[in-house]
Amino acid sequence: MTEQEIETQFTDMSVLVVNDKLAEANAIGRASRRLVEDLRHHGVGTILSNSAEDALAVIGANPHLQAMILDWDLQEDPAHRHAMDLLRSLRAHNENVPVFLLAERSDATRIPMEVMSEADEFIWLLEDTMEFISERIVAAIRRYRTQMLPPMFRALMNFAKEAEYSWHTPGHTGGTAFLRSPAGRVFHDYFGEALFRSDLSISVGELGSLLDHSGPIGEGERYAARVFGADRSYYVTNGTSTSNRVVMMASIARGQIALADRNCHKSVEHGLSLTGAVPVYLMPHRNHLGLIGPIPPSSLTAECIRNRIADTPLAAKVEEKPALAIITNSTYDGLCYNAPRVEELLAPSVDRILFDEAWFGYARFNPIYKDRFAMRGDPAQARRDGPTIFATQSTHKLLAALSQASMIHLREGGAPVEHSRFNEAFMMHASTSPQYAIIASNDVSAAMMEGVGGRLLTGEAIAEAISFRQTMARLTNEFMDRGTWFFGVWQPDRVRDDSTELAFADAPPDMLAQVQSCWMLEPGAEWHGFPNLERDYCMLDPIKVTVTTPGMDLSGGLSKHGIPASLLTAYLAEHGIVAEKTANFSILFLFSIGVTKGKWGSLVNALLEFKRDYDANAPLTRVMPALVQSHPGRYGAVGLRDLGEEMFTAMRDGRIPELLQLAYDVEPRSILTPATAYDQLIRQEGDATGLGGLASSIAATAIVPYPPGIPLVMPGEALGALDSPVLRYLGALQAFDQQFPSFEHDIHGIEVLDGEYRAMRFLAP
Numbered sequence: 020m021t022e023q024e025i026e027t028q029f030t031d032m033s034v035l036v037v038n039d040k041l042a043e044a045n046a047i048g049r050a051s052r053r054l055v056e057d058l059r060h061h062g063v064g065t066i067l068s069n070s071a072e073d074a075l076a077v078i079g080a081n082p083h084l085q086a087m088i089l090d091w092d093l094q095e096d097p098a099h100r101h102a103m104d105l106l107r108s109l110r111a112h113n114e115n116v117p118v119f120l121l122a123e124r125s126d127a128t129r130i131p132m133e134v135m136s137e138a139d140e141f142i143w144l145l146e147d148t149m150e151f152i153s154e155r156i157v158a159a160i161r162r163y164r165t166q167m168l169p170p171m172f173r174a175l176m177n178f179a180k181e182a183e184y185s186w187h188t189p190g191h192t193g194g195t196a197f198l199r200s201p202a203g204r205v206f207h208d209y210f211g212e213a214l215f216r217s218d219l220s221i222s223v224g225e226l227g228s229l230l231d232h233s234g235p236i237g238e239g240e241r242y243a244a245r246v247f248g249a250d251r252s253y254y255v256t257n258g259t260s261t262s263n264r265v266v267m268m269a270s271i272a273r274g275q276i277a278l279a280d281r282n283c284h285k286s287v288e289h290g291l292s293l294t295g296a297v298p299v300y301l302m303p304h305r306n307h308l309g310l311i312g313p314i315p316p317s318s319l320t321a322e323c324i325r326n327r328i329a330d331t332p333l334a335a336k337v338e339e340k341p342a343l344a345i346i347t348n349s350t351y352d353g354l355c356y357n358a359p360r361v362e363e364l365l366a367p368s369v370d371r372i373l374f375d376e377a378w379f380g381y382a383r384f385n386p387i388y389k390d391r392f393a394m395r396g397d398p399a400q401a402r403r404d405g406p407t408i409f410a411t412q413s414t415h416k417l418l419a420a421l422s423q424a425s426m427i428h429l430r431e432g433g434a435p436v437e438h439s440r441f442n443e444a445f446m447m448h449a450s451t452s453p454q455y456a457i458i459a460s461n462d463v464s465a466a467m468m469e470g471v472g473g474r475l476l477t478g479e480a481i482a483e484a485i486s487f488r489q490t491m492a493r494l495t496n497e498f499m500d501r502g503t504w505f506f507g508v509w510q511p512d513r514v515r516d517d518s519t520e521l522a523f524a525d526a527p528p529d530m531l532a533q534v535q536s537c538w539m540l541e542p543g544a545e546w547h548g549f550p551n552l553e554r555d556y557c558m559l560d561p562i563k564v565t566v567t568t569p570g571m572d573l574s575g576g577l578s579k580h581g582i583p584a585s586l587l588t589a590y591l592a593e594h595g596i597v598a599e600k601t602a603n604f605s606i607l608f609l610f611s612i613g614v615t616k617g618k619w620g621s622l623v624n625a626l627l628e629f630k631r632d633y634d635a636n637a638p639l640t641r642v643m644p645a646l647v648q649s650h651p652g653r654y655g656a657v658g659l660r661d662l663g664e665e666m667f668t669a670m671r672d673g674r675i676p677e678l679l680q681l682a683y684d685v686e687p688r689s690i691l692t693p694a695t696a697y698d699q700l701i702r703q704e705g706d707a708t709g710l711g712g713l714a715s716s717i718a719a720t721a722i723v724p725y726p727p728g729i730p731l732v733m734p735g736e737a738l739g740a741l742d743s744p745v746l747r748y749l750g751a752l753q754a755f756d757q758q759f760p761s762f763e764h765d766i767h768g769i770e771v772l773d774g775e776y777r778a779m780r781f782l783a784p
Contacts, residue, residue, distance in 0.1 A: 039094055070101075119156060256424065316364055357556050380417060410429075478532065511559075590643060666762070678747050690717050
């Protein structure tokens with residue numbers, strides 16, 4: 020894209036002018052004012068600042084600055100500290116934005132090398148014409164704009180701006196079809212012309228092809244590989260569910276063994292069905308809150324895996340070594356492995372490892388996550404004698420891409436995966452008409468993470484999460500000192516840096532943001548509740564914040580009183596706050612790069628309001644009117660605390676937390692592979708029945724409580740007797756759902772008919 024083509028894509032040019040002499044009645048002041056006037060005449064908007072302090076605030080608040088004009092003699096400091104600090108701050112936010120130093124020629128020989136290398140050009144204000152200076156600044160801005168955009172997005176913008184006559188799909192032809200209908204016109208106006216002009220077809224050769232990775236799309240994928248540290252990267256337009264299935268189909272042949280994290284997303288179950296793999300599951304632990312922990316390192320040793328295979332009847336007959344191991348990293352609740360250690364443990368057993376990093380695409384860009392992710396370090400210096408490593412990442416989840424945007428990253432090891440073979444699996448799942456805006460959003464996500472941008476954005480998200488965590492810890496301590504309750508946060512009570520141990524609430528924020536040991540799951544530490552861990556094996560991701568409600572102690576026992584998390588979630592939703600995941604007594608909040616102080620401050624205020632309303636037993640008609648409106652007879656005369664106590668009693672009497680642990684801790688017996696179960700389902704074998712009819716039968720489909728989408732039972736597994744942990748747990752959930760409408764559990768694989776759970780089953784042979 021040329022500078023002129025780029026120019027039309029931007030609505031403004033914003034330049035920060037830092038000069039404390041603008042108002043002075045002397046030659047420098049008059050020349051400075053003429054420069055500002057001339058820039059505005061050229062269409063350049065200026066933000067004026069007369070101090071380093073004010074300019075720092077502008078830099079922090081305005082990421083769209085396209086140049087800075089800096090007075091080298093700012094605030095008449097002989098050491099030029101103000102100007103140097105300002106320049107360092109700008110470069111910490113943006114490595115490439117052009118900087119012009121206002122100086123006199125006699126100053127040039129005394130300007131430090133650091134400043135000379137960081138500034139792009141000098142302005143001799145009293146010696147050059149204003150027209151010459153302005154044109155240099157505008158030219159630099161245009162060059163910056165051209166270089167700023169990633170390759171595929173740049174090509175898409177260039178193509179979409181051309182007023183071509185389209186004779187190919189899509190049928191709306193740049194949005195014009197919508198203008199022929201009243202409803203279509205509203206749709207067009209709502210989303211805007213740019214979206215429809217960039218919604219193109221695979222037949223647009225100028226943009227290349229997602230299927231053969233050519234042209235600007237292929238260039239974008241190679242750009243992403245460089246940014247994310249991969250040998251090869253692939254853009255995916257249907258989420259990491261598809262990315263996981265692509266990797267599995269490229270790595271596993273029918274009848275081969277897959278080592279599958281039991282804490283896997285259901286897309287892995289789909290991959291098992293598609294490939295015909297024989298699964299051998301790697302079992303993580305759950306803690307007192309029901310949070311899923313890491314797979315213990317002892318379970319990843321070659322000896323343990325051999326024993327697991329021998330104890331799995333369907334796998335014991337397979338003579339080949341496992342084809343692929345699938346590890347969830349980080350977990351939904353933010354637990355991150357020591358990735359080199361996992362690779363070391365698995366290397367004797369498997370030649371390819373897939374790290375499902377759907378929720379962890381940002382890890383490479385902040386040092387707090389050192390060694391906690393798959394694509395570590397420089398690929399050129401990586402070892403090549405270990406397993407081939409895949410990482411699948413949902414760029415739409417915690418980076419800034421559109422929904423369904425995902426990437427597959429690959430780093431070759433001792434069992435390489437040729438591109439041509441891999442691409443057969445890729446094409447099997449990729450649409451021949453991909454959404455170009457999704458592809459472009461992957462491109463832009465990579466650009467946002469490149470260089471200092473990734474460190475800055477992730478650092479800000481971590482800082483906000485730490486501020487929220489420490490605020491909550493202080494509030495909890497204050498309420499405890501008053502002898503009353505408040506919400507907790509699942510995190511260490513105390514943190515250590517070398518020999519210094521501090522209460523979490525009192526630790527310096529910089530220490531929490533920089534010292535990885537503050538977040539480590541130390542072996543035997545009471546707060547996390549996971550057994551059999553090695554030191555340095557697993558850490559908690561600071562930005563995944565789990566708020567806990569009263570009701571459960573560290574041993575997993577229920578207290579005398581408690582507040583089910585689902586009630587708090589419903590209350591928050593009616594106050595405009597939507598959580599990511601709700602368990603029995605915990606709620607997950609994600610601090611993505613879009614979270615601001617105002618946003619988490621509103622969450623703190625809402626939690627305080629809940630406490631006030633709960634303690635006052637405020638009527639639901641006032642504090643949760645939508646709930647009452649949906650079921651007026653059930654909730655119209657009930658107070659908030661009354662409902663909370665009733666729900667807690669039902670959970671305690673139904674033993675729901677206890678049955679949850681039993682249901683996930685006892686691994687069901689595999690009778691059929693997921694692929695065989697799917698074949699029988701398509702042949703219309705089996706039937707749907709209530710919980711009583713499921714006893715002593717085989718699950719025809721996965722049963723997956725949502726969120727987080729972790730299978731309770733896989734297809735082809737035995738459901739056990741009527742008093743088995745799985746069926747007892749489902750029965751307890753069914754009873755709860757019948758008692759509390761609007762608080763029903765979302766379970767994939769379960770159909771609810773007249774309040775009764777039903778699922779597909781096969782009769783046991």
